[in-house]
Amino acid sequence: QQQVKQSPQSLIVQKGGISIINCAYENTAFDYFPWYQQFPGKGPALLIAIRPDVSEKKEGRFTISFNKSAKQFSLHIMDSQPGDSATYFCAAQMDSSYKLIFGSGTRLLVRP
Amino acid sequence: EAGVTQFPSHSVIEKGQTVTLRCDPISGHDNLYWYRRVMGKEIKFLLHFVKESKQDESGMPNNRFLAERTGGTYSTLKVQPAELEDSGVYFCASSQAGVRGEQFFGPGTRLTVL
Numbered sequence: 001q002q003q004v005k006q007s008p009q010s011l012i013v014q015k016g017g018i019s020i021i022n023c024a025y026e027n028t029a030f031d032y033f034p035w036y037q038q039f040p041g042k043g044p045a046l047l048i049a050i051r052p053d054v055s056e057k058k059e060g061r062f063t064i065s066f067n068k069s070a071k072q073f074s075l076h077i078m079d080s081q082p083g084d085s086a087t088y089f090c091a092a093q094m095d096s097s098y099k100l101i102f103g104s105g106t107r108l109l110v111r112p
Numbered sequence: 113e114a115g116v117t118q119f120p121s122h123s124v125i126e127k128g129q130t131v132t133l134r135c136d137p138i139s140g141h142d143n144l145y146w147y148r149r150v151m152g153k154e155i156k157f158l159l160h161f162v163k164e165s166k167q168d169e170s171g172m173p174n175n176r177f178l179a180e181r182t183g184g185t186y187s188t189l190k191v192q193p194a195e196l197e198d199s200g201v202y203f204c205a206s207s208q209a210g211v212r213g214e215q216f217f218g219p220g221t222r223l224t225v226l
Contacts, residue, residue: 002154032213043116043203043217044155089155098143098212099157099168 003027004092006103013110019077021106023090026071030092034100035064035075038087047088048075080110114138116218118204124224130192133221135204137186141216142209144187146179149220150200161187162209194225 006023013019023033032051036044050057050064050073057064063076077084090103117136125131137144146158158177159169163184172179176195181187191198201222205215 004154006154034214036217041219043205043219045217046214049213091155093212097168098160098207099145099171100147100155100215101157102147102155104152104154 003101004090004103006090006106008106010107013080015080015082015110015112017080019080019108021075021088023103024072025092029094031095032093033073034091036089036091044089082110082112084108085110116204116206116216118218118221120221122222125194126226127196128193131194131223133189133202135187135218137206138216141206143207144181145205145215146189147203148200196225199223199225
């Protein structure tokens, strides 16, 4: 049983477009929601994270939108660039634990 | 500052053999984690060390997996005997003491069991 469901599995976007990746969760004990970016041959690296007391967080071209009532959160990449081509993982962490629970990942390809 | 390092980067072994993976966390990080990603699926938590103590090993799949963290520094993950379903990428991550947020990941060890 997957606790964090991520979609789509893969995504192709033209340069300059908006990339949107969605995640949904069930456990209301989650209190930290990070997004990790992974390039081939590298480990995942924290991109941006949010806590449930805010509905949106923006860092440069990357924005997390958080809907607590719907138990959904999404990553928006504005003005997508070929260099953004990578695998993106959403994750969640419970207030009583250190472990990260990941979604299944989204392979993003940004075409020039 | 050096990041998390893992050795080897790739390992190919026969079913029934033993493999030991090593992780060197970022210096000074008390928290060390092991995760695994099986082909195309989610990254799954295996266990969490605080210094040399196992804090949470709820994700360890079975007793063929043994993790150690000698002296609270580097960690090893031994699989004995390896089975086909153990194939995947094993990630190690570390974080500072008392920090529940960002975890820093190593590049992973790709394990293939034939």
